[in-house]
Amino acid sequence: MTQTRGVFGDALLIARKDLLLERRAKIGLGQVIPFAILVLLLFAFALDPDRGVLKQATPGLFWVTVLFSSVLTLQRSFGLEAEDGILEALRLSGLSPAGIYLGKVTALTIELLLLEAVLVLGVAVLYDTEFLGIPLLLAIAVTATLGISAAGAVYGALAARLRSRETLLPLLLLPLLAPVLIAATRGCEVSLQREAMSGWPWAALLGIFALVYLTLGSFLFRPLLEDA
Amino acid sequence: MSGASMTETLCIIGAWLVTFGAVGAYAASVILRGRRLSKIVPPEQRRWM
Amino acid sequence: MTTTKTESLSTVPAAPTGTGSRGTRVLGAVALLFLVIAVAYGLLISPPDAQLGNTIRIIYMHVPTVMAAYLAFLITAVSSGMYLWKRTEFWDLLGSSAAEIGVLFFAVTIVDGALWGKVTWGVFWRWEPRLTTSAVLLIMYIGYLAVRAIPADPKTRATRCAIIGLVAVVNIPIVHKAVDWWRGLHQGKTVLGTIDPEMGGTQLFAMYSALVAGILVCVWLLIHRFRAGFLAERASDLGLDQALEERRLESSPAQGADS
Numbered sequence: 001m002t003q004t005r006g007v008f009g010d011a012l013l014i015a016r017k018d019l020l021l022e023r024r025a026k027i028g029l030g031q032v033i034p035f036a037i038l039v040l041l042l043f044a045f046a047l048d049p050d051r052g053v054l055k056q057a058t059p060g061l062f063w064v065t066v067l068f069s070s071v072l073t074l075q076r077s078f079g080l081e082a083e084d085g086i087l088e089a090l091r092l093s094g095l096s097p098a099g100i101y102l103g104k105v106t107a108l109t110i111e112l113l114l115l116e117a118v119l120v121l122g123v124a125v126l127y128d129t130e131f132l133g134i135p136l137l138l139a140i141a142v143t144a145t146l147g148i149s150a151a152g153a154v155y156g157a158l159a160a161r162l163r164s165r166e167t168l169l170p171l172l173l174l175p176l177l178a179p180v181l182i183a184a185t186r187g188c189e190v191s192l193q194r195e196a197m198s199g200w201p202w203a204a205l206l207g208i209f210a211l212v213y214l215t216l217g218s219f220l221f222r223p224l225l226e227d228a
Numbered sequence: 229m230s231g232a233s234m235t236e237t238l239c240i241i242g243a244w245l246v247t248f249g250a251v252g253a254y255a256a257s258v259i260l261r262g263r264r265l266s267k268i269v270p271p272e273q274r275r276w277m
Numbered sequence: 278m279t280t281t282k283t284e285s286l287s288t289v290p291a292a293p294t295g296t297g298s299r300g301t302r303v304l305g306a307v308a309l310l311f312l313v314i315a316v317a318y319g320l321l322i323s324p325p326d327a328q329l330g331n332t333i334r335i336i337y338m339h340v341p342t343v344m345a346a347y348l349a350f351l352i353t354a355v356s357s358g359m360y361l362w363k364r365t366e367f368w369d370l371l372g373s374s375a376a377e378i379g380v381l382f383f384a385v386t387i388v389d390g391a392l393w394g395k396v397t398w399g400v401f402w403r404w405e406p407r408l409t410t411s412a413v414l415l416i417m418y419i420g421y422l423a424v425r426a427i428p429a430d431p432k433t434r435a436t437r438c439a440i441i442g443l444v445a446v447v448n449i450p451i452v453h454k455a456v457d458w459w460r461g462l463h464q465g466k467t468v469l470g471t472i473d474p475e476m477g478g479t480q481l482f483a484m485y486s487a488l489v490a491g492i493l494v495c496v497w498l499l500i501h502r503f504r505a506g507f508l509a510e511r512a513s514d515l516g517l518d519q520a521l522e523e524r525r526l527e528s529s530p531a532q533g534a535d536s
Binding site for chain 1: 361413414416417419420423424427432433436437439440441443444445447448451452454455456458459
């Protein structure tokens with residue numbers, strides 16, 4: 001009982017630390033969100049808005065933008081710690097590795113959900129999207145984001161100490177997130193009534209993805225911090 | 229018709245050639261690497277557990 | 278390090294001059310036999326399939342390579358887990374060797390699949406579920422090899438690779454499910470990647486002999502690759518030892534002057 005409270009207490013500590021850092025430095029708000037909006041503009045330039053392609057492809061474009069932004073967010077979140085040797089300090093701090101991992105995931109999930117909220121506004125304004133099936137959309141956003149953070153935190157921490165991290169992290173992470181992209185995009189299309197089927201199996205698949213990587217990450221973070 | 233069966237034959241032969249070629253080339257490279265390394269590594273360390 | 282004492286010890290059993298041994302030669306010969314049978318039956322003796330026609334002959338190569346690749350990735354996953362538990366060089370080398378072989382077989386599988394698509398659909402690539410899954414998994418394991426190729430302390434590198442090996446393998450069923458559902462909306466089941474139960478006798482024989490050959494070649498390659506990897510580690514240890522020795526010789530007079 002004390003063990004589990006310890007893990008979640010540690011997680012809360014780390015999450016609070018990360019979010020505080022983020023609020024002070026404002027890299028997420030100051031750089032990643034403008035980048036994400038920029039990508040929305042670039043898609044509009046690439047796919048002629050007058051031919052309706054943009055509107056049809058909105059869920060896919062939205063989630064691709066989220067994936068790319070999440071790579072930047074991860075690099076930011078772990079790059080800082082690797083540079084200042086904070087990962088070493090964390091390892092020596094006596095906090096449980098699973099707690100550190102869950103804290104990182106929590107902070108990342110909150111940051112990415114904020115980013116998605118801004119992107120939803122962007123999509124609504126720029127791509128003229130009508131939002132239907134809000135409960136399903138919310139479920140998909142939460143499960144997909146949790147999955148991205150859960151898998152991303154493992155690879156983010158792993159790549160942070162490598163010199164070629166800028167290229168390695170996307171190479172490692174994006175294929176891993178391929179099922180998330182598929183499921184989130186299809187789920188949103190169902191929700192926006194572009195496809196006639198139930199969208200909840202997609203949300204369930206995203207939930208399973210998140211759960212699997214949360215479990216695995218909690219176990220792998222100890223060797224990751226100690227030896228990798 | 230003959231064009232289609234030509235493509236078919238080429239693709240079938242191609243698939244077998246690619247499979248045998250790639251695996252064969254890899255096998256050769258591994259074996260040659262092993263021989264080259266065996267010359268460097270002293271005999272008492274040339275034991276694979 | 279190397280003295281006359283160790284040299285005299287090593288003269289008792291003759292040290293191998295490569296990665297071969299009696300075991301691998303026997304295994305290689307059996308694999309070769311099955312390969313010859315597979316070529317004879319797959320290309321010459323067995324009749325064209327009722328539905329697939331002659332393209333079934335591509336399937337005779339496609340299925341064994343994909344099976345060998347999955348076997349290799351399974352070995353990588355088990356080795357990764359075992360490495361994190363036991364922390365021995367054996368599991369690290371086995372896992373990374375298997376990953377490399379898995380990538381090789383997967384790449385071949387995708388090329389074979391694309392050639393099958395060219396004949397069957399007239400285009401190299403359609404978003405056929407099995408091919409799509411293979412492409413995603415291939416890139417995932419290329420990432421593993423990319424991390425493996427980064428020079429690092431062997432223990433650090435081994436831990437990194439073991440983590441990636443485990444993270445990657447649990448994604449395999451999820452990618453399968455996602456891609457199946459996704460493509461299931463647009464097209465029915467395809468034959469690629471399955472063994473049709475209505476195959477005739479010689480067709481089944483060709484398929485199974487190719488399958489056995491594929492698995493045997495995979496294991497044979499794995500043994501050789503493992504040994505080559507082991508030798509490479511010893512060679513790099515040697516390089517390190519030599520470098521340390523040189524450094525010591527260089528710095529010792531300077532140290533003497535300092536003190």
